[in-house]
Amino acid sequence: MASNPPAPEAPYAPAQPSTETFGYGGYRTDEGPWEEWNPTAESIRPVRGKHRVAKQRGGGFARSSTVLGVGVIAAVSAGGMASANTGKAPVSISMPDLPGVGSLISEDEPAPEAAPALASFGSEAADADQSVADAGEALRSRIMAQAESQKTQVEVKAAAAAAKAKADAVVKAEKEAEAKAAAAKKKAAEEAAAKVEAARLAELAKQYTLPTSSYTITSTFGQAGSLWSSGYHTGLDFAAPTGTLIKAVHTGTITEAGWAGAYGYRTILTLDDGTEIWFCHQSSISVSVGQKVATGDVIGRVGATGNVTGAHLHLEVHANGSADGIDPAAWLRSKGLNP
Structure with a gap:
């Protein structure tokens, strides 16, 4: 190597x-x-079985x-x-x-791994969001229920008011109908009574008559003045020419005929019910006491005797022979006569 x-x-x-x-x-x-x-x-020196490592x-x-x-x-x-x-x-x-x-x-x-903690946080956040959503839904449901309840109450009140108004209208209509029926019934009754009275007066008119004719009413009952000793007029004056006939107003008996002071010549006719009719200031008398007369019989003539200012018939009516007289005009009208 x-x-x-x-x-x-x-x-x-x-x-x-x-x-x-x-x-x-x-x-x-x-x-x-x-x-x-x-x-x-x-x-x-190389080492067998081991790698050589450079320093x-x-x-x-x-x-x-x-x-x-x-x-x-x-x-x-x-x-x-x-x-x-x-x-x-x-x-x-x-x-x-x-x-x-x-x-x-x-x-x-x-x-x-940090995932479990993050997952837990995400789950908690999701739970919180779900809780908020549930609370919001519950609030919404409660508000809707309250609104529906209020709407129902308004509808119930409106229906009750409408029913009451309808009932009031029915009651009012019934009352008006009853009032109209009562008025019509009353009117019919009055008309019927008037017819009956008219028939009665018509029948009475056949039995009664006015004391004279061709006259003018110059003084009425109760009229005040110094011309009368009592201070007021006690009868009804029929002014007519002297000599005008005076007639009996109804069937009765002559209870007085003669001179009566301020009344001049006076004739008193007593009817069957006790009512006295005085005929005063006559110029002449044609009947005597105790004589029976019928309706329309002549009993004297108009004159100006006694305390007078002119020729006229002074007529007085005394119910049941009382000293105080009543209104002759009203009494004549009750007998179907219109003076």
Whole structure:
């Protein structure tokens, strides 16, 4: 085997301290100086069964790289232990891209997994979102239920108001119909009563008559004035020419006939019911006391005797023979006569 020629001898240069300060690659005073070593086939005997490894030059850097790798591994292990002790998710550590470090850790080893913690956080976030969504849906459902309830209440109130208005309208219509029916019934009853009264008066009119004819009403009952001694007029005056016939207003008996002071010549006719009819200021009397007369019989003539201002018939009506007279006009109308 040919031998390598001896390497040229390098000029002497003292070894320089290494600038690296990490690990065991620091410069030591008991080492060196270093010289470059160029092995040859004669200087190194091959070892059977083992690979020959070339000795690196500048051993400080190799040792530093090795120490750095060991430190990184220790740091990773410490991080794993801390994660195991604290129960927190492991923290992923980025490896520096340094020569020789990557080869110390196998690429086949799985990196610490942070996925479970992230998955748990994502699940919790999803649960929180679902809870918020459920709460929102519950609130929406409650609001919709309240709105529907309010709508139902409004509809119920509107229906009740409409029903009440309809019932009130029916009641009002019934009352109006009843009022109209009552009014119509009352009117019919009044008309019927009026017809009956008219028939009665018509029949009475055949039995009663006015005391004279061709007259004018000059004084009414109750009229106030100084002409009358009582201060008011006590009868009904029929002004007519002297000598006008005076007739009996109804069938009765003559109870007085003669002079009566302020009344002049007076005739009193007493009817069957006790009512007295006074005929005053006559110019002449044609009947005598106790004589029976019928309706329309002549009993005297109009004159101006007594306390008078002119020729007229003064007619008084005394119910049941009382001293105080009643309104002759009303009494005549009650008998179907209109003075």
